[in-house]
Amino acid sequence: MAAVAVLGLAATGCGLKPASQFAPDVTGKSIQAGSLKGATLSVTSKNFTEQILLGKITVLALKAAGAKVVDKTNVQGSINSRKAIERGEADMGWEYTGTAWITYMGKDKPIPDPQQQYDAVRKADLAQHRIDWLSYAPFNNTYAMAVTGPNAKKYGLKSLSDMKKVPPAQRTFCLETEFYSRVDGFAGMLKAYGIPKPPSGQVKKLDTGVVYDATAKGTCLFGEVFDTDGRIPALHLTTLADDRHFFPIYNPALTVRHSVMQRYPQIADIEKQIAAKLSTKVMRKLNAKVDVEGQEPVLVARDWMKSEGLLE
Incomplete structure (x- = not known):
């Protein structure tokens, strides 16, 4: 792609271009169709491209499982998206371990081991805010x-x-x-x-x-x-390499209100299939399709899910 085209499209990404609430009809493949039949669930996200993509992937996954989904993605700022879940205005949204540990829980020292950081965040968030952390994806969006x-x-x-x-x-x-x-x-x-x-x-x-x-x-x-x-x-x-390891680990995971997980525990099985496939290479590719090529996030999400056998 010519450099001028890349530069011209760059400003449309990371939430500067409003995300459509449109979601195409989808059918589950490895995601079991009908497993959430009768459920009404809402999904939030922050307002940058990666978050919108993760939100759209979740919207489509829940829809494929038979749920009625309310799309509340593309919220301005981390705090607003998080508060929507805490207040019960949204049922779930993807969050990063480092953001939760430092910003929401007020810790000043991150834990350098990804698994230990995730375990600490998961335990603290459930105890303090009744929010469950599901399986985390292997990429680090630091x-x-x-x-x-x-x-x-x-x-x-x-x-x-x-x-x-x-x-x-x-x-x-x-x-x-x-x-x-x-x-x-x-x-x-x-x-x-x-x-x-x-x-x-x-x-x-x-x-x-x-x-x-x-x-x-x-x-x-x-x-x-x-x-x-x-x-x-x-x-x-x-x-530039963070050679003094200042920035925390930012592994993403779907966070869900505990009351919702108690009612619909099958959400964990659906999300686990998705998280395992989200490597750094995959996420950069998906982000580029939106930010560089100008594609619609929900269609990028759908095509990737089909290619991975999650959807028909």
């Missing part, structure tokens, strides 16, 4: 800082520690608003790597989807990205 290939070569940038090699006046950052304010975000990263906070004029707060394009164009030297985003390779960006 935050990362990206640079262009030429800038990586110019300054010798391979890891976040290398940011110190850049003269302070040239340390410019493109960040999404949520990352700027999160405990596991910008300020914490700078502190962990011993980098003074730059003047406000060197930090641009942008919508998530705009950060990638701005970084590729050189608007900022460093751009905050999600490691599973398909625009990283499409825009020829390079991510």
Whole structure:
């Protein structure tokens, strides 16, 4: 795909283009048709591409199992999506272990082992909020800082520690608003790597989807990205290694209100089939179909589920 086409489509992703509530009719294959017949269930998600895709996959899976599904995906911000589940306004949504541990549970030290982090989050969330965590997917959608290939070569940038090699006046950052304010975000990263906070004029707060394009164009030297985003390779960006392991593990899992799981325990079997297939490679490919190629998330979700034998 020509570079101009990639750049032109980049701004449409990560929730900047509203997600349609349309869901095509589907028939289960490995997902047992009729296993949720008579159930009415609602699904929420945050408002960036990966979350919308995960939400649409869940909507289709529940629909294939015979449930009536209320699509509440594409909610602005992590907190709002999470609160919808806590308040009973939505039954379920995908969440990341690191986000829950740091942001919702107020912990200041992540657990570096993925399984131990998941186990700790699952136990705490059930006890504190009556929310169940189902099987987690093997990919880690961690935050990362990206640079262009030429800038990586110019300054010798391979890891976040290398940011110190850049003269302070040239340390410019493109960040999404949520990352700027999160405990596991910008300020914490700078502190962990011993980098003074730059003047406000060197930090641009942008919508998530705009950060990638701005970084590729050189608007900022460093751009905050999600490691599973398909625009990283499409825009020829390079991510810097988190060599001091500041960022938590962000394995995703479907979180469901406990009362819902008690009534419909078969949801766990459906979700387990899905989670096991979601590798980093798969997620980057699916994200790219939306953010780079401009495809509709629910159709990307359906086609992938068919290719994996989940749907007919």
